Amino acid sequence: MMKAHVYVTLKASVLDPQGQTIHNALRKIGFADVTAVRQGKYFALALADGLSAGAAGAEVERIAREVLTNPVIEEYTYRIEE
Amino acid sequence: MMKAHVYVTLKASVLDPQGQTIHNALRKIGFADVTAVRQGKYFALALADGLSAGAAGAEVERIAREVLTNPVIEEYTYRIEE
Numbered sequence: 001m002m003k004a005h006v007y008v009t010l011k012a013s014v015l016d017p018q019g020q021t022i023h024n025a026l027r028k029i030g031f032a033d034v035t036a037v038r039q040g041k042y043f044a045l046a047l048a049d050g051l052s053a054g055a056a057g058a059e060v061e062r063i064a065r066e067v068l069t070n071p072v073i074e075e076y077t078y079r080i081e082e
Numbered sequence: 083m084m085k086a087h088v089y090v091t092l093k094a095s096v097l098d099p100q101g102q103t104i105h106n107a108l109r110k111i112g113f114a115d116v117t118a119v120r121q122g123k124y125f126a127l128a129l130a131d132g133l134s135a136g137a138a139g140a141e142v143e144r145i146a147r148e149v150l151t152n153p154v155i156e157e158y159t160y161r162i163e164e
Contacts, residue, residue: 001117007124008124009124009126019125019126022125022149022150025149026145026149029149031141031144031145031149032130033129033130033133033137033138033141034127034128034129034130034141034145035083035128035129035130036127036128037125037126037127037128038125038126039123039124039125039126040123040124040125040126041121041122041123041124042089042090042091042121042122042123042124043101043104043119043120043121043122044091044101044119044120044121044122045116045118045119046116046117046118046119047115047116047117048114048115048116048117051115055115056115059113059115059116062113063108063113063116067104067107067108067111067113068104
């Protein structure tokens, strides 16, 4: 089964209060080596058998760009696993 | 700068209504080649310079297990990027 992994993160210029809160919590409980935390979203998509790698890439690219990401504040990366 | 990427997902036995909703939406708008969607969380951690790879791995493993994951319903993977 072909799988796609899509990672959606806030753009670097966008504040991430959720990540900041996690960072503060980590510091308080003693994880001093973490210097920043950013939180994002992860999507695992199972793809139909028999899809070519090219078609899979094109479809996942469109899904990531048009459905899973808010282009005003977010950006995405993805990885296809055959 | 050393970075760690932590991925937290629901265990396979746990229902994922959010992923199911995304899957239904994708089908409705014509992405017929997607057969399942699961949603998870992604965390990007920046780590202090000078940390050894071994120490970084141990610290990120503890953070993922003890802080970022609810072991009752979730599991995690992580990757260290030097």
